[in-house]
Amino acid sequence: MITFKNVSKIYNSSGKQVKAVDNVNMTIEKGEICVFLGPSGCGKTTLLRMVNRLVQISDGTIDIGGKDIYSLDAIELRRSIGYVIQQNGLFPNMTIEENINVVPKMLGWDQAKMKKRYSELMETMGLNPEEYRKRFPWELSGGQQQRIGVARAMAADPPVMLMDEPFGALDPIIREHLQNEFLRIQKDVKKTILFVSHDIDEAIRLGDKIAIFNKGQLMQFGTPDDILANPKNDFVQDFIGSDREIKRLTLLTVKDLLNKGKKAIRKSNIQFEADDSFVTPDTDLRTALSELLSSPSGEVVIVDQNHHPLGVISFSDFDLFTGVHPTTLKTVIQ
Ligand SMILES: Nc1ncnc2c1ncn2[C@@H]1O[C@H](COP(=O)(O)OP(=O)(O)O)[C@@H](O)[C@H]1O
Ligand SMILES: [Mg+2]
Incomplete structure (x- = not known):
């Protein structure tokens, strides 16, 4: 000390x-x-x-x-x-x-x-x-x-x-x-x-x-x-x-979302094609947000190391988890 x-x-x-x-x-x-x-x-x-x-x-x-x-x-x-x-x-x-x-x-x-x-x-x-x-x-x-x-x-x-x-x-x-x-x-x-x-x-x-x-x-x-x-x-x-909310996201990972925001993560009927974009539990939320922004469906699949789908994230998960409204996040990141 x-x-x-x-x-x-x-x-x-x-x-x-x-x-x-x-x-x-x-x-x-x-x-x-x-x-x-x-x-x-x-x-x-x-x-x-x-x-x-x-x-x-x-x-x-x-x-x-x-x-x-x-x-x-x-x-x-x-x-x-x-x-x-x-x-x-x-x-x-x-x-x-x-x-x-x-x-x-x-x-x-x-x-x-x-x-x-x-x-x-x-x-x-x-x-x-x-x-x-x-x-x-x-x-x-x-x-x-x-x-x-x-x-x-x-x-x-x-x-x-x-x-x-x-x-x-x-x-x-x-x-x-x-x-x-x-x-x-x-x-x-x-x-x-x-x-x-x-x-x-x-x-x-x-x-x-x-x-x-x-x-x-x-x-x-x-x-x-x-x-x-x-x-x-x-x-x-x-x-x-001014982008402090975005910087905060680099401190968190998709795993944190999986742990704490479970309700928001849909787990069944996930369609996942080999060339779809995806995130893993270790992806930081800043990167995950970029993936979401470039996803036409507004959703990104979470996969484990064997590429098995674990869930899906969307903008609303970020809202729930970070307390920052998705529109704010979108504006700041673009
Ligand atoms: N040996 C010194 N004699 C006089 N002034 C100094 C000396 N070293 C640093 N200063 C002054 O003290 C202040 C803090 O310097 P410093 O600790 O080097 O800052 P930083 O590492 O944050 O850039 C500055 O105003 C600097 O000019
Ligand atoms: Mg110095």
Whole structure:
């Protein structure tokens, strides 16, 4: 658990004072991903770097697992926190294996243990350990370098990770791929992660919680669904965009409809031809809605993995389930 209590940061730059972080209060539970979201300059990086004491706190306290970070030795603290930045921060003169082993080496691990950990991490990242062992960072693509940056931060298995726009510089397809990989890994490792982003879609996809900032102040803290359903003020509403109802749909799947909206799902006499469009229980509702829009009958068949029909969805199911009138959904999505 990470707790921020009345945390502020004032920078003094050439005689001028800048309040970069303004009295922030929030608690992030163990094993959760909290995305710090907001426009450039709103204090996300400053707040993140206060956690590993790369930036000194001006006022307030930050506790990790109930301990004030200033009661701990700074070097010890940093070793217990993995840190990933946008430009991956790999050492250009070190091989991939050496880069990944930086922290384990400082911790005095023996060669066999480091070698094993290197291979394990590379497998996790979907990279062949032997192929990359002796390569240098510049011999890798941007996406591969970011994977190595994440692997390096995880090397000594720290309970906490700080990630500052780690996928921000990548093109959208590679970025989405890495986001999905990251979620898959997090399912197993369950780290407590503070993740900086300026991209609402990334925040919705990755965050268990989202903290939205403006000018150093915490505007809203909550689950993606909380924030999309009930933006607390005009700033949050503008920042998340007018299509927030549609974004909310990406958080839900057809399975949710099957579970909760059973009454609306017709199950008998389903006509399903091989080339009809269909959805599966894992399809997100945003995608399902697109399928509905392009279906002449206004209905789409739900099939299981063997292509056996499970039911049919129509616009009225969305109304019932999301509380958003289908006409609104149609207008927003078109
Ligand atoms: N070392 C510094 N000295 C003075 N001002 C700084 C320093 N670092 C950041 N700032 C200022 O603090 C504010 C927040 O910056 P930052 O935390 O980098 O925001 P973000 O990561 O959200 O883009 C900005 O106004 C920025 O100019
Ligand atoms: Mg930043």
